[in-house]
Amino acid sequence: xxxxxxxxxxxxxxxxxxxxxxxxxxxxxxxxxxxxxxxxxxxxxxxxxxxxxxxxxxxxxxxxxxxxxxxxxxxxxxxxxxxxxxxxxxxxxxxxxxxxxxxxxxxxxxxxxxxxxxxxxxxxxxxxxxxxxxxxxxxxxxxxxxxxxxxxxxxxxxxxxxxxxxxxxxxxxxxxxxxxxxxxxxxxxxxxxxxxxxxxxxxxxxxxxxxxxxxxxxxxxxxxxxxxxxxxxxxxxxxxxxxxxxxxxxxxxxxxxxxxxxxxxx
Amino acid sequence: xxxxxxxxxxxxxxxxxxxxxxxxxxxxxxxxxxxxxxxxxxxxxxxxxxxxxxxxxxxxxxxxxxxxxxxxxxxxxxxxxxxxxxxxxxxxxxxxxxxxxxxxxxxxxxxxxxxxxxxxxxxxxxxxxxxxxxxxxxxxxxxxxxxxxxxxxxxxxxxxxxxxxxxxxxxxxxxxxxxxxxxxxxxxxxxxxxxxxxxxxxxxxxxxxxxxxxxxxxxxxxxxxxxxxxxxxxxxxxxxxxxxxxxxxxxxxxxxxxxxxxxxxxxxxxxxxxxxxxxxxxxxxxxxxxxxxxxxxxxxxxxxxxxxxxxxxxxxxxxxxxxxxxxxxxxxxxxxxxxxxxxxxxxxxxxxxxxxxxxxxxxxxxxxxxxxxxxxxxxxxxxxxxxxxxxxxxxxxxxxxxxxxxxxxxxxx
Numbered sequence: 001x002x003x004x005x006x007x008x009x010x011x012x013x014x015x016x017x018x019x020x021x022x023x024x025x026x027x028x029x030x031x032x033x034x035x036x037x038x039x040x041x042x043x044x045x046x047x048x049x050x051x052x053x054x055x056x057x058x059x060x061x062x063x064x065x066x067x068x069x070x071x072x073x074x075x076x077x078x079x080x081x082x083x084x085x086x087x088x089x090x091x092x093x094x095x096x097x098x099x100x101x102x103x104x105x106x107x108x109x110x111x112x113x114x115x116x117x118x119x120x121x122x123x124x125x126x127x128x129x130x131x132x133x134x135x136x137x138x139x140x141x142x143x144x145x146x147x148x149x150x151x152x153x154x155x156x157x158x159x160x161x162x163x164x165x166x167x168x169x170x171x172x173x174x175x176x177x178x179x180x181x182x183x184x185x186x187x188x189x190x191x192x193x194x195x196x197x198x199x200x201x202x203x204x205x206x207x208x209x210x211x212x213x214x215x216x217x218x219x220x221x222x223x224x225x226x227x228x229x230x231x232x233x234x235x236x237x238x239x240x241x242x243x244x245x246x247x248x249x250x251x252x253x254x255x256x257x258x259x260x261x262x263x264x265x266x
Numbered sequence: 267x268x269x270x271x272x273x274x275x276x277x278x279x280x281x282x283x284x285x286x287x288x289x290x291x292x293x294x295x296x297x298x299x300x301x302x303x304x305x306x307x308x309x310x311x312x313x314x315x316x317x318x319x320x321x322x323x324x325x326x327x328x329x330x331x332x333x334x335x336x337x338x339x340x341x342x343x344x345x346x347x348x349x350x351x352x353x354x355x356x357x358x359x360x361x362x363x364x365x366x367x368x369x370x371x372x373x374x375x376x377x378x379x380x381x382x383x384x385x386x387x388x389x390x391x392x393x394x395x396x397x398x399x400x401x402x403x404x405x406x407x408x409x410x411x412x413x414x415x416x417x418x419x420x421x422x423x424x425x426x427x428x429x430x431x432x433x434x435x436x437x438x439x440x441x442x443x444x445x446x447x448x449x450x451x452x453x454x455x456x457x458x459x460x461x462x463x464x465x466x467x468x469x470x471x472x473x474x475x476x477x478x479x480x481x482x483x484x485x486x487x488x489x490x491x492x493x494x495x496x497x498x499x500x501x502x503x504x505x506x507x508x509x510x511x512x513x514x515x516x517x518x519x520x521x522x523x524x525x526x527x528x529x530x531x532x533x534x535x536x537x538x539x540x541x542x543x544x545x546x547x548x549x550x551x552x553x554x555x556x557x558x559x560x561x562x563x564x565x566x567x568x569x570x571x572x573x574x575x576x577x578x579x580x581x582x583x584x585x586x587x588x589x590x591x592x593x594x595x596x597x598x599x600x601x602x603x604x605x606x607x608x609x610x611x612x613x614x615x616x617x618x619x620x621x622x623x624x625x626x627x628x629x630x631x632x633x634x635x636x637x638x639x640x641x642x643x644x645x646x647x648x649x650x651x652x653x654x655x656x657x658x659x660x661x662x663x664x665x666x667x668x669x670x671x672x673x674x675x676x677x678x679x
Contacts, residue, residue, distance in 0.1 A: 014589050015562070017622075020487050040592040098455070099464060125588060128605050128624070129467040131455035138459035143424065143536035146452040160539075165448040166599055168543040170421070175535040184594060226464030230481065231492035239635065243642075243653040248661060251654050252668040255636065258652060260672060264556070264613035264634045265580075 002058040004049045005109050007120040007132070008077050010036040010070035014125050036066075038073045041121025043189035044182045048119055050081040051187065052154065059083050061112050065093055065104055071205055079192050079200035086112060090209035095222030098127065102135030104220050107213045109140065118179040122147050133181035144179040145172045149186055349478070352378040353439035353500065354407070355430065355457075356389035357449055359543075361398045363389070365507055366445035368405045372513030373472060373505075374443055375406030380474050381440060384408040388433060390426055390526075392419040399523065404515035413526040420538040421449045427456045428529055434461055434500065441480055442500040443472070445507065446605070454504050464495035465502040468605045470509055470627045485604055485623035508552070508608030508630065551600065554583030557611040557632075559602055559625070562589035563618020563639060563658050570595040572662040573617050579669055585609060587625045603628035614650075618658040621646025638662070 012020050012034040020034055038046075049060045062077040064070050065088040074085035088108045096104065109115060118140075120133035130146065137144035145163050153160040157176045162169045164183050210217060217223055244251045244258075259265040352374040356367040367387070374385045387402050390413040399410050411433055417425060426449075434442070434457070442457070444450040446468050458465035466482035470490075473481050480501040481492040495501045551557060558580060560573035570590070577584040585602040586595070602609055603625040614632040618639060619625060626649050629635065635650040640657045647653045654661060 014592065097464065098467075099459065102459065123605070125592065127467075128588075129455075129465075130451055130605075131458070131465060131467065134452060134455040135459040138456055144452070144456070145423075145536065147448065163448070164598065165541065165543070167546040168541070170448075170541045171539040173537045173539055178536070183598060184592065185597070188594075226462075226498040227466060227482075227493050227495045229491050230475075230479075230494040230496075233490050233492070239649060239651050241637075241647050241650055241653045243647070243655060248656060248664050249668075251656065252661065252665045255652060255654060255665065256668045256672050259613060259634065259636070262613075262634050265669070265672065 002052060002056055002117060003113070003115045004052060004058055004060045005112065005115050005118045006042070006045050006049050006060060006062045006077060006082065007105055007118065007136070008042045008046065008062050008064045008073050009039040009121070009124050010064060010066050010073040011039045011124050011126045013037045014040070017126065020126075036069055036073065038076050039121050039124045039126075041123060041182065041184060043121075044184055044186050045119035045121050046077050046080050046082070047187045047189040048151070048180075048182055049117075050190070052117070053081065055154075061086065061115075063088065063105060063108050063112065065089070065096075065101060065108070067094075068207075071207070074205050075200060076192065078203045078205070079196040080190070081196065083203070084112075085203065085205040087205055087207045088209075088213070089207055090220075092210045092217045092223075093221045095225065096220065097225035097227045098129045098131035099135060099226055100220055100222075100224035102132045103139055103224060104213070104215070105132065106136045106139035107215055108208060109136065111208065111213060116176045118142075118177070120179065120181045122181045122183050130181070133179050137179040140177075140179075142177045142179060143174050144181070145174055146181045148180045148182045151186075349381040349383040350438040350440040350499070351384045351386040351409075352381065353434070353437070353442040354385065354387045355442065355444040355450065355453065356387045356402060356410075357445055357447055358389060358391045358394065358398070361391060361394050363398065363401050364445065364447065365512060366447060366450075366505070368401055369507065369510040369512050370443045370445060370505060371402055371405040371407050373510045374441070375513070377441060377472065377474060377480070378406075378408075381478060383440065386411065386437065386439070388430055388526075389413070390418045390429065392416055396523065400517075401515065403519045403521045404517050405513045406516075406519070407521055409522045409524060411524050411526050413528060415528045417528050420541055421453075422534065422538050423452060423456065423536055424534045425528070425532065426453055427460060428532060429526060430457050431460045432529070433526065439500040442502045444502070444504045446504045447507075450504055454502060458502050461498075461500065461502075463498035463500060463502060464493075465504070466493045466495070467504055469503045469505050470604060472503060472505070485627045489623070506604070506606070506608055508610070546599070549577075549581060549583045551583035551585055551602070551607050551609050554581075554609070555611055556580045556582035556613045556615070557585050557602070557609050557629070558582045558615045558617065559585035559587065559619060560590055560595075560617045561587040561619025561625075562593065563620075564590065564595065565618075565659055567595055569618070569659045572659065572666070576615070576617070576662050576666055576669075579666055579673075580615075582613075582615075583609065583611070585628075587619050587622070590619075616646055616650065617662060619646060620644045621649050638665075 016034045060082040061084050062082040063086040078085050123130045134144045147164040148161045149164045150162040244254050354370045354374050357364045378385045385407045386409045387407045388411045444454040469482045471483035482503045558577040564570040586600045610630045612633045615636045636652045637646040637650040638654040638658045642655045
């Protein structure tokens with residue numbers, strides 16, 4: 001049986017993301033005001049897992065680190081088709097950078113049990129570092145391919161995948177167990193089904209804290225993070241805007257004229 | 267007994283091994299041992315005193331057991347701090363050093379001069395000659411660690427990581443800069459995790475603070491934030507092409523090339539079979555005189571197609587924001603901003619996007635900037651020259667029509 005782990009992250013809804021502010025005291029993000037949703041590319045990771053399960057005998061475990069509200073994200077993955085859910089939640093995990101996040105997730109994944117394939121979204125919409133997948137791989141001492149856009153061969157222990165590379169791709173051969181971070185191009189994620197939501201009600205979410213992972217508070221969260229936010233500043237614009245008024249036609253005409261006068265309308 | 271002691275490296279916990287002993291006299295030996303311990307204690311007491319270049323430790327309250335001797339450190343120890351090299355992980359395509367590597371060497375030179383240290387580049391590939399690496403010297407490199415081997419012809423994640431990690435253990439760089447290329451974005455987190463240090467993604471500026479700590483600037487949440495890695499070394503950052511200017515080459519500069527051996531007997535669990543580079547279609551974003559960028563405001567694929575049409579009639583490069591990419595309207599390669607492309611057009615038109623700094627930092631030195639957004643309070647209107655408050659789905663077709671009329675007029679007269 002193929003043991004698949006999907007790493008899911010609850011992120012602030014990108015539609016409302018501009019409302020998020022930085023806490024001036026702790027210099028971490030205050031996320032509570034904005035609804036949390038499943039990170040877009042984690043949906044692609046989840047979809048990839050479901051398709052693997054449709055093709056062969058597999059078990060999908062989904063794992064997330066975050067505040068208790070992130071449990072909803074795990075629940076969403078269960079409704080999509082994951083078999084079991086794990087939430088790593090502890091005040092000590094707060095303020096983690098990518099390194100500490102990857103470390104904590106790696107410890108959680110080890111605790112779940114044997115794994116063959118670990119799937120992550122290539123990046124999260126809020127942090128955008130892309131580091132968590134590769135660093136989970138490092139902490140688990142297994143290989144990783146980032147930005148996977150196509151799974152070419154996945155029958156045996158040696159998989160072949162195509163990874164995005166700007167214009168073009170690289171073809172990689174990788175021995176399981178391995179981590180794959182996936183891009184949007186990999187698949188079209190399915191939407192939640194009613195029957196899936198019903199089935200998910202029976203599935204349990206296991207919640208683990210610092211003590212469950214057997215870690216010290218120094219190795220997780222803000223304390224376990226090599227990087228910290230040292231300063232916040234505002235960016236002052238050097239431009240003064242002229243709002244063009246009038247009817248739609250007027251506005252378009254004025255704009256074209258102004259751009260032509262400035263000599264930028266080739 | 268004031269003891270002056272020079273230490274060759276940063277003594278952060280990233281490299282807890284015994285230090286090489288500079289100098290030869292017994293005084294220096296003990297002093298170096300003591301400062302090693304003292305710095306660890308001071309380091310716990312206050313993280314900042316540890317990093318200033320010249321510090322005085324008052325360590326009268328501690329007793330150190332140094333080798334066979336007990337040293338009552340009631341005296342003052344003056345420690346002179348010297349820094350490890352500033353590193354750039356170079357990248358080449360068909361033996362040609364890529365632009366971002368040269369740009370990073372340019373910035374590394376500035377940082378290294380401030381730290382009074384050297385710039386070293388690690389460059390792995392095959393069939394490279396002295397001529398191929400001369401641009402790195404001309405850009406400011408002092409030393410190039412070159413791996414030239416058939417095994418390094420293609421980027422191999424495990425082999426590259428291993429070679430860089432091993433060399434970093436020997437050279438102990440203070441700073442390590444990596445281009446945000448497909449290779450750099452994978453390699454950087456692997457190297458950082460192996461070296462047990464921090465890594466900042468896609469910086470838009472890198473400066474040293476008053477304590478000579480690297481401030482790694484990224485846009486976030488309507489402002490800029492500075493990220494530091496105060497204790498672990500090296501301080502690592504990835505940077506996109508175009509963030510720093512390409513330095514004026516100084517062809518008189520030369521440096522040292524050190525050849526690297528490829529480790530043998532390493533079992534690689536991952537293998538790059540081939541790398542296919544395709545020619546991008548359409549107008550290149552990075553060199554286009556006009557860039558049209560679309561965001562979530564397009565609403566749906568029909569709305570997006572109107573923005574595409576606008577770009578087409580202007581013969582503009584078509585860029586995007588992350589929400590547009592997430593919606594699946596356009597491929598990731600068109601994303602402009604911190605984790606995407608940097609563009610510097612004469613004219614930039616942002617359509618249906620709010621003006622998040624993560625996107626806006628990707629537009630460098632545009633002559634004229636225009637925004638179309640239905641929300642008059644959108645931050646984008648603080649960052650452009652001309653603003654149109656309107657639903658882009660309605661406005662763009664009208665604008666296309668007016669541009670067409672203008673173009674026809676141009677042709678007839």
